[in-house]
Amino acid sequence: MRSRRPHYADGVNDPVPSPAPSPSTAPTGGETPLLAAVAGREPSRVPVWFMRQAGRSLPEYKKVREGISMLDSCARPDLVTEITMQPVRRYDVDAAIFYSDIMVPLRAIGVDLDIVPGTGPVIARPVRSAEDLEQLRDPEPGELDHITAAVELLVAELGPTPLIGFCGAPFTLASYLVEGGPSKDYARTKAMMVGAPDLWHELMARLARISAAFLRTQVQAGARAVQVFDSWAGSLPVRDYRSSVMPHSASVLTAVGERGVPRIHFGVGTSELLPSMVEAGADVIGVDWRLDLDDAWRRVGGGVAVQGNLDPALLTAPWPVLAERVRDVLRAGGRVPTGHVFNLGHGVPPTTDPDVLARVVDLVHEEGLALREPAEPARG
Numbered sequence: 001m002r003s004r005r006p007h008y009a010d011g012v013n014d015p016v017p018s019p020a021p022s023p024s025t026a027p028t029g030g031e032t033p034l035l036a037a038v039a040g041r042e043p044s045r046v047p048v049w050f051m052r053q054a055g056r057s058l059p060e061y062k063k064v065r066e067g068i069s070m071l072d073s074c075a076r077p078d079l080v081t082e083i084t085m086q087p088v089r090r091y092d093v094d095a096a097i098f099y100s101d102i103m104v105p106l107r108a109i110g111v112d113l114d115i116v117p118g119t120g121p122v123i124a125r126p127v128r129s130a131e132d133l134e135q136l137r138d139p140e141p142g143e144l145d146h147i148t149a150a151v152e153l154l155v156a157e158l159g160p161t162p163l164i165g166f167c168g169a170p171f172t173l174a175s176y177l178v179e180g181g182p183s184k185d186y187a188r189t190k191a192m193m194v195g196a197p198d199l200w201h202e203l204m205a206r207l208a209r210i211s212a213a214f215l216r217t218q219v220q221a222g223a224r225a226v227q228v229f230d231s232w233a234g235s236l237p238v239r240d241y242r243s244s245v246m247p248h249s250a251s252v253l254t255a256v257g258e259r260g261v262p263r264i265h266f267g268v269g270t271s272e273l274l275p276s277m278v279e280a281g282a283d284v285i286g287v288d289w290r291l292d293l294d295d296a297w298r299r300v301g302g303g304v305a306v307q308g309n310l311d312p313a314l315l316t317a318p319w320p321v322l323a324e325r326v327r328d329v330l331r332a333g334g335r336v337p338t339g340h341v342f343n344l345g346h347g348v349p350p351t352t353d354p355d356v357l358a359r360v361v362d363l364v365h366e367e368g369l370a371l372r373e374p375a376e377p378a379r380g
């Protein structure tokens with residue numbers, strides 16, 4: 001038996017055997033690979049899913065999206081269900097991720113924004129002053145009903161495959177709201193953070209409540225795990241992350257913490273931030289391609305499972321080279337005793353050949369467990 005994480009309060013550290021597991025937590029048969037792995041139990045196969053697995057790399061997605069905008073498609077539970085299911089059907093991945101966007105709850109409360117194809121989120125009235133904050137309030141009852149409806153439909157369709165719910169972390173959302181759109185250096189955002197701390201903290205607190213409501217809605221409707229995307233937090237020095245960002249991310253993560261769903265906390269370029277991101281709240285730490293998974297795990301001091309971390313750029317490399325890199329990730333993940341979920345280090349690039357992802361999934365499933373170093377024999 002592999003070692004398990006200390007903070008699951010279900011008696012896993014007791015020397016005395018726990019009571020017989022209920023069907024939903026049985027190590028084999030009843031428990032899906034993703035949920036077993038993130039709880040530090042031996043999965044029946046190494047679980048794999050991909051950030052941005054639904055979307056523009058799939059021809060069937062492009063077909064469904066003809067004539068309808070991204071945000072309008074996110075408001076239609078039938079389309080959300082179809083698009084979320086597409087990669088599950090095609091790849092036999094071990095989790096679905098809710099087809100939506102980090103900006104969807106902002107749109108639901110009436111923020112004037114669009115997702116421009118090839119560009120990303122664009123905000124009509126960027127947040128630069130206290131008056132601009134008026135756009136941001138808590139969602140009112142009913143405003144997230146389309147999210148509930150979509151998740152309920154999906155959970156029924158998915159059967160045992162778990163649905164991962166998600167939201168944007170406050171910093172990543174703030175970067176779009178303050179800049180007005182995507183940015184390379186986040187200059188206005190950082191200037192507000194250090195130059196107008198009161199405004200900044202009020203903005204972050206409001207975004208934390210909005211994202212938490214979006215996440216809680218998904219969990220209440222049946223999502224079995226969550227991922228908080230702080231995609232752009234890696235642009236910050238540790239000091240600023242800890243003082244200006246971490247408390248707000250923590251309040252989002254705490255909002256679902258008591259519900260017992262595993263929480264994945266992810267960002268890009270976060271090698272130096274990983275311990276603080278775990279401190280903010282995480283059961284699983286998402287790692288990009290810059291660090292080996294076992295190094296990342298050591299940096300955070302153990303305690304959490306890891307997710308990642310194949311460089312998405314390598315998906316265009318010749319298959320034998322790519323396959324060896326997939327195996328390297330599996331070996332490093334296998335050295336993490338608290339559990340590994342295979343993923344990319346960031347989202348699927350739009351030009352990815354779906355057949356390559358299919359081969360990656362098959363390789364992870366076929367070779368993943370065998371590539372792990374044998375567990376040390378029990379002593380005594």
Ligand SMILES: Cc1c2[nH]c(c1CCC(=O)O)Cc1[nH]c(c(CCC(=O)O)c1C)Cc1[nH]c(c(CCC(=O)O)c1C)Cc1[nH]c(c(C)c1CCC(=O)O)C2
Nearest residue numbers: 051052053054055099100101102117118119120229231347
């Ligand atoms: C930063 C961020 C956003 N959105 C998201 C993040 C965090 C993840 C990350 O770091 O990549 C999260 C997101 N966005 C989308 C999902 C769906 C689920 C999945 O992962 O498959 C998820 C989890 C769909 C989407 N979100 C978006 C698309 C493409 C829209 C289209 O089809 O035209 C999809 C499928 C648009 C979007 N939305 C956003 C960006 C930067 C873009 C890309 C712009 C572009 O290149 O076209 C904001």
